[in-house]
Amino acid sequence: MGVPRVYCECGVCQDAREQGVNRRYRSSVLLESKEGSFLIDCGPDWRTAMERHRVRFAEQILVTHAHFDHIGGLPEWADSCRWLNRRGQLYAPQEVIDIIIRQYPWLPGQLDMHPIGQGLELAGWHIEGWKVFHGKNGYSYAYRLTKRGYVWAYCSDAIALSEEQKAPLHGLDLLILGTSFYEEKAEFSTRSVYDIKEALELLQEIQPKRSLFTHLSHDIDLRRDYGLPDNVALAYTGKTVLLK
Numbered sequence: 001m002g003v004p005r006v007y008c009e010c011g012v013c014q015d016a017r018e019q020g021v022n023r024r025y026r027s028s029v030l031l032e033s034k035e036g037s038f039l040i041d042c043g044p045d046w047r048t049a050m051e052r053h054r055v056r057f058a059e060q061i062l063v064t065h066a067h068f069d070h071i072g073g074l075p076e077w078a079d080s081c082r083w084l085n086r087r088g089q090l091y092a093p094q095e096v097i098d099i100i101i102r103q104y105p106w107l108p109g110q111l112d113m114h115p116i117g118q119g120l121e122l123a124g125w126h127i128e129g130w131k132v133f134h135g136k137n138g139y140s141y142a143y144r145l146t147k148r149g150y151v152w153a154y155c156s157d158a159i160a161l162s163e164e165q166k167a168p169l170h171g172l173d174l175l176i177l178g179t180s181f182y183e184e185k186a187e188f189s190t191r192s193v194y195d196i197k198e199a200l201e202l203l204q205e206i207q208p209k210r211s212l213f214t215h216l217s218h219d220i221d222l223r224r225d226y227g228l229p230d231n232v233a234l235a236y237t238g239k240t241v242l243l244k
């Protein structure tokens with residue numbers, strides 16, 4: 001939902017209101033390299049994030065799933081393409097594209113939609129996506145990206161992955177994993193994303209060299225020390241990571 005949440009006056013939301021470290025946008029990644037750049041996901045904070053990074057145009061966006069916090073910025077992206085007279089290139093599994101077009105039927109006027117088949121290449125990265133369990137919300141997609149021997153994965157919206165769904169998460173240099181709460185007390189059937197405690201157990205199992213937790217709600221206070229292992233950190237707005 002982004003932090004601060006409009007209705008909330010908790011310490012984390014108050015810090016966020018005062019432009020503190022806890023002010024955070026909906027999860028997204030901008031990958032930059034000499035071979036080009038692309039974004040992963042385009043939520044409702046897309047415009048604000050673009051302004052913050054002083055990026056004027058996004059040519060390519062890879063989408064994980066068709067939930068509002070991951071696609072709510074698509075109409076603004078399409079509008080920017082219109083005014084720049086350039087076409088945007090959207091990449092997603094076919095079923096995700098189908099929902100996007102149902103929701104925003106005018107987007108193909110500005111955006112080319114590319115269904116992902118057996119992997120794709122973007123900015124020199126070889127990318128493979130697979131379906132991951134997203135709890136009460138059904139399924140999302142995670143992506144495994146490889147370039148010159150560096151391997152990382154983006155899995156923002158998942159919970160209780162099966163062994164098969166965990167398989168592509170082995171042998172990673174970096175894992176970016178969504179964790180909304182530190183310890184989510186709600187009943188399992190109502191949940192949709194790992195909490196930090198569960199995520200740490202998952203890391204024990206798959207042993208990525210390094211991990212970053214994203215998709216953080218106002219339950220997580222970046223000013224607090226959660227005693228995370230040295231190779232695990234919390235993402236924050238504007239964080240940059242060197243992929244090597």
Ligand SMILES: [Zn+2]
Nearest residue numbers: 008010013218
């Ligand atoms: Zn709050």
Ligand SMILES: [Zn+2]
Nearest residue numbers: 067069070157
């Ligand atoms: Zn999400």
